[in-house]
Structures are given as C-alpha cells and as structure tokens.
Amino acid sequence: xIVDDEEDLVWTLLRQxxxxxxxxxxxxFSDPLAALEQIRRTxxxxxxxxxxxxxxxxxxxxxxxxxxxxxxxxxVMTAFNTEHVKRAVARHGSVTLIEKPFEVSALLDLLTPxxxxxxxxxxxxxxxxxxxxxxxxxxxxxxxxxxxxxxxxNGTLWFKTGDIVHARCGDATGVAAFFxxxxxxxxxxxxxxxxxxxxxxxxxxxxSLLIEGARLQDEESVAKAAPVDAPPDGxxxxxxxxxxxxxxxxxxxxxxxxxxxxxxxxPSEPRDAALWAAADELLQAxxxxxxxxxxxxxxxxxxxxGLALFWDSGEGRLAVGADLGGRExxxxxxxxxxxxxxxxxxxxxxxxxxxx
Amino acid sequence: xxxxxxxxxxxxxxxDGGLVCSVVELPTGRTLGRxxxxxxxxxxxxxxxxxxxxxxxxxxxxxxxxxxxxxLPPTTASFFDEVYCAGSRQLFAKILPSGSAAVILATxxxxxxxxxxLRLRSALRALGATLA
Numbered sequence: 466x467i468v469d470d471e472e473d474l475v476w477t478l479l480r481q482x483x484x485x486x487x488x489x490x491x492x493x494f495s496d497p498l499a500a501l502e503q504i505r506r507t508x509x510x511x512x513x514x515x516x517x518x519x520x521x522x523x524x525x526x527x528x529x530x531x532x533x534x535x536x537x538x539x540x541v542m543t544a545f546n547t548e549h550v551k552r553a554v555a556r557h558g559s560v561t562l563i564e565k566p567f568e569v570s571a572l573l574d575l576l577t578p579x580x581x582x583x584x585x586x587x588x589x590x591x592x593x594x595x596x597x598x599x600x601x602x603x604x605x606x607x608x609x610x611x612x613x614x615x616x617x618x619n620g621t622l623w624f625k626t627g628d629i630v631h632a633r634c635g636d637a638t639g640v641a642a643f644f645x646x647x648x649x650x651x652x653x654x655x656x657x658x659x660x661x662x663x664x665x666x667x668x669x670x671x672x673s674l675l676i677e678g679a680r681l682q683d684e685e686s687v688a689k690a691a692p693v694d695a696p697p698d699g700x701x702x703x704x705x706x707x708x709x710x711x712x713x714x715x716x717x718x719x720x721x722x723x724x725x726x727x728x729x730x731x732p733s734e735p736r737d738a739a740l741w742a743a744a745d746e747l748l749q750a751x752x753x754x755x756x757x758x759x760x761x762x763x764x765x766x767x768x769x770x771g772l773a774l775f776w777d778s779g780e781g782r783l784a785v786g787a788d789l790g791g792r793e794x795x796x797x798x799x800x801x802x803x804x805x806x807x808x809x810x811x812x813x814x815x816x817x818x819x820x821x
Numbered sequence: 822x823x824x825x826x827x828x829x830x831x832x833x834x835x836x837d838g839g840l841v842c843s844v845v846e847l848p849t850g851r852t853l854g855r856x857x858x859x860x861x862x863x864x865x866x867x868x869x870x871x872x873x874x875x876x877x878x879x880x881x882x883x884x885x886x887x888x889x890x891x892x893l894p895p896t897t898a899s900f901f902d903e904v905y906c907a908g909s910r911q912l913f914a915k916i917l918p919s920g921s922a923a924v925i926l927a928t929x930x931x932x933x934x935x936x937x938x939l940r941l942r943s944a945l946r947a948l949g950a951t952l953a
Contacts, residue, residue, distance in 0.1 A: 639837075640936075640939075641933075641936070668831075668834075668835055669835070669943070673943065673946075677939055677942075677943075681935070681939075737890070739886055740883075740886040740887065740890050743879070743882055743883045743886050744883065746879060747879060747883055750870070750873070750874050750877065750879060751870070751874065751906065753866055753867060753869075753870035754867050754870050754871060754906040754908050754912060755908035755909075756908040756909040757909055760908070761906065761907060761908040762905075762906065762907040762908070763904070763905075763906050764903075764904065764905040764906070765880065765883075765884075765901035765903070765904055766901060766902070766903040766904075766905075767884065767900045767901040767902055767903075772883070772887060772901070
C-alpha cells in the first residue's frame with residue numbers, strides 16, 4: 466500500500482510498481498484516513514507512506530496501522546530525513562526510511578521479497594504462553610526486537626544474544642514492562658532481527674525474570690480470587706490495638722466492612738497489658754523509621770502471623786493477622802494491612818488528618 | 822565479604838529509587854557488606870534504627886506475645902522474618918533462613934513496594950551462595 470497526499474506521486478509509483486513487479490498486488494491512497502480504514506479491513510504486507518500529510522501524519526498512521534498489523538513492513542518516504550524524523554518513526558517499530566526524491570528502482574529494491582530457501586526457517590508458530598516464546602528466543606540466542614500486540618496494548622522485548630536487555634510496554638520500561646506483558650494471555654508477535662535496543666534497562670537473567678514473573682502472576686491470581694466483600698481468605702482474626710484518644714468504638718468504625726474486628730488489644734484490658742506494652746516499646750523503637758512529621762508504618766510478616774504498626778504524631782495503632790496458613794498467604798495479609806492501614810499509608814505521606 | 826558487597830551493589834543499581842543495600846549479621850549488628858559505603862544522614866539514621874530493631878530481640882518477644890494472644894501453638898521458628906517500613910524512606914528487610922543475617926534495602930518512597938520486595942528476594946538468592 467502506498468500512501469502520499471501528492472496524488473501524482475501515488476499514481477506514478479503505482480504505475481511503476483505494477484509494471485516492474487507484476488506479481489505484487491499494490492494499491493494507492495492520497496487520503497491517509499482512507500488508507501487506515503483499508504488497513505484495518507485488509508492489512509497489507511508492506512506500507513509505503515509519506516510523513517507529512519493533512520488529516521493524519523505518517524507517524525500517526527504507522528502507530529494506528531501497527532495496532533491492526535504488527536508484522537507489516539513499513540517504508541517511510543520523507544524529504545525531511547532528519548534525526549527527529551528517524552527517532553519519531555523508530556519509536557514505533559522497525560521502519561525503513563527512503564529520502565525524497567528517490568529513484569523508483571530504489572523503492573522496488575526495498576519491496577523485493579527475500580529469496581526462498583535463503584537460509585533459516587520462516588513460518589507461523591503458535592505457542593500457548595508468552596514465557597514459552599521468550600524461552601524459545603532466549604535459547605536461540607537471538608538479537609532483535611520481539612514485538613507483541615495484545616488487546617491491552619503493544620509491547621516490545623529487545624534481545625541481545627538471547628538475553629532480554631530492554632522492554633517497553635505503554636509508558637512502562639524495563640522489568641515493569643516485562644512483567645506487564647507476562648500478564649497477557651494471548652496476542653500476536655513478530656521478531657525484528659538485529660534491531661538494536663534503544664537503551665539497557667534489564668540486567669536480570671531470562672530465567673530469573675520468568676520465575677519472578679510467574680510468582681507475581683500467582684500472587685495476583687490469589688489476590689483476584691478473593692471476593693471483594695469477604696474477609697481475605699485465611700485471615701481468621703484481625704486484632705487492632707487502640708491507644709489513648711482512640712476509643713474502641715472509633716477503631717471499629719474506622720475498619721473497612723470486609724475486615725471483621727475479631728478482637729481489640731486495649732491497654733486498659735489486663736490480659737492485653739503485656740502485648741500493648743511490647744507494642745508500645747516497638748513503637749518507640751520504630752519511631753525513627755517514620756517521616757519528619759512523626760508518621761510511619763512498620764509491617765512485620767512471618768509464616769503464621771503478620772503485624773502492622775502505624776502511628777502518627779505520637780499515637781499508634783496495631784493490626785494483627787493470624788493463622789494465615791503459610792507463606793502463600795503473605796499477599797493476602799499485605800492486602801489486608803493495606804486496607805486496614807489505609808490510614809497508615811496516608812499517614813506516611815503526612816495526610817492523616819484528611820484520612821480521618 | 823566482597824561477595825555481599827557485590828550483591829548489594831547490583832541490588833541498588835537495579836532498583837528504581839534504590840538508595841542503600843546492607844547485609845547485617847544477627848544479632849551482633851556487624852555489617853557484612855553494603856553499597857554504597859555512605860549515604861545521607863537521614864538514610865543512615867533509619868538504617869541504624871532498623872538494624873537495632875532486628876538485633877534487639879524485641880521482634881521475637883512481640884512475636885511470642887502475639888502468638889499467645891491469638892492462640893497459636895509455640896514454635897522455635899522465626900516469628901517475623903520480613904520487615905517493611907514506610908516513612909520518609911522505604912525500608913525492606915528480610916532475615917536469612919539461617920537467622921544469621923538480614924538484608925536491608927532502603928529506597929525512595931516512590932519505589933513500588935512489590936518491586937522493592939522483588940529486588941530484595943533476588944538479593945537473598947544471590948547471597949545464599951555467597952554467605953553459605
């Protein structure tokens with residue numbers, strides 16, 4: 466597909482290509498919006514486009530077209546072959562630039578498909594999971610950019626002799642982008658061989674990235690499995706210590722509905738005196754860990770119990786989760802503490818008054 | 822203990838907002854390795870406070886009291902082995918399974934919590950071989 470707002474150029478190129486490469490099916494558009502509609506209906510193998518066009522610029526056309534056809538080859542014709550243009554188009558995948566004015570033969574050379582049997586294997590491959598694909602390219606020690614298109618967006622992984630050295634997914638880069646892409650359950654992919662990474666943001670081995678990605682997915686699936694209105698699974702009791710100006714009723718009122726208050730550690734209760742005294746000692750020891758305004762959060766987690774102590778300007782509250790049922794419950798407890806400690810998190814940022 | 826220092830350096834360098842990583846022997850508080858060698862006064866204060874807390878014996882005592890309060894059976898295992906603090910900085914700490922040392926990672930408050938734990942766990946795996 467050839468797209469240029471100069472109708473004469475489109476007409477000339479169509480005529481030349483049809484004459485010199487009769488085996489190619491080629492169509493031309495002087496309206497980039499019409500071209501985009503056609504791309505969405507029937508993606509071409511190759512898009513040849515101008516950069517500066519009314520209604521829709523070439524870079525925007527490439528971005529929109531890649532959503533529908535991530536494996537499409539793109540050739541950009543430009544009279545402004547500047548670094549700015551190069552950077553703008555390079556951000557959106559492998560693109561070949563051809564500077565106007567050019568000989569039509571130069572464009573035809575770019576359109577020549579690779580000879581069959583020229584070494585290596587080509588074809589479609591379908592794999593159930595993205596980690597399988599990553600392992601495949603890692604084992605093959607490839608260099609290049611692996612572009613993946615999913616309903617949630619586009620992402621790219623850059624490989625250097627099989628190691629992942631950079632990733633980008635939406636606004637995220639590095640491992641955050643990699644883990645975001647690992648959450649996808651399907652999509653299409655294309656490897657752009659030998660494409661250099663724009664920067665290096667990842668230094669972990671592929672194996673450790675995949676292991677951590679799987680672990681994060683497990684934790685996420687556990688968290689998702691918990692019904693919103695039910696207490697976190699396995700969190701059988703939540704205790705809250707109140708202190709000084711916060712009455713028990715205030716503590717109860719401050720708890721989210723999904724966290725039933727099983728018991729209260731109250732300094733006025735004799736049976737809680739020892740625990741509260743220890744918590745108070747903990748508060749004193751932890752106070753230097755807070756911020757300059759005297760607010761902070763201390764979270765302690767073990768295999769059976771988690772404890773969160775949060776304080777603001779000299780007052781402290783304690784949340785305890787017990788009988789959590791093993792290490793896999795850590796995520797649940799952290800989610801619970803984040804809920805109970807919604808006050809605490811805001812306290813840490815010095816906004817406790819608003820939280821109350 | 823240059824191996825621990827190397828692991829600490831890698832941990833700080835690969836953590837967005839990473840400030841200091843330190844390996845502390847328990848219960849002596851001796852530094853087995855850290856990177857960088859020095860940082861700002863407020864970060865040093867929080868590191869010292871957390872090291873003191875980890876070495877003080879207060880955490881096992883609080884753990885025993887909590888266990889008693891909620892009716893859990895006694896155990897000799899470490900009651901709390903992960904510590905997270907949020908204030909002007911974030912601190913992530915994990916006690917090695919042997920109980921002989923703890924790894925502490927200090928970060929800026931903007932570092933995602935999940936990412937802090939991720940980097941700390943990576944450091945622990947690397948340290949497992951170094952400190953064995």
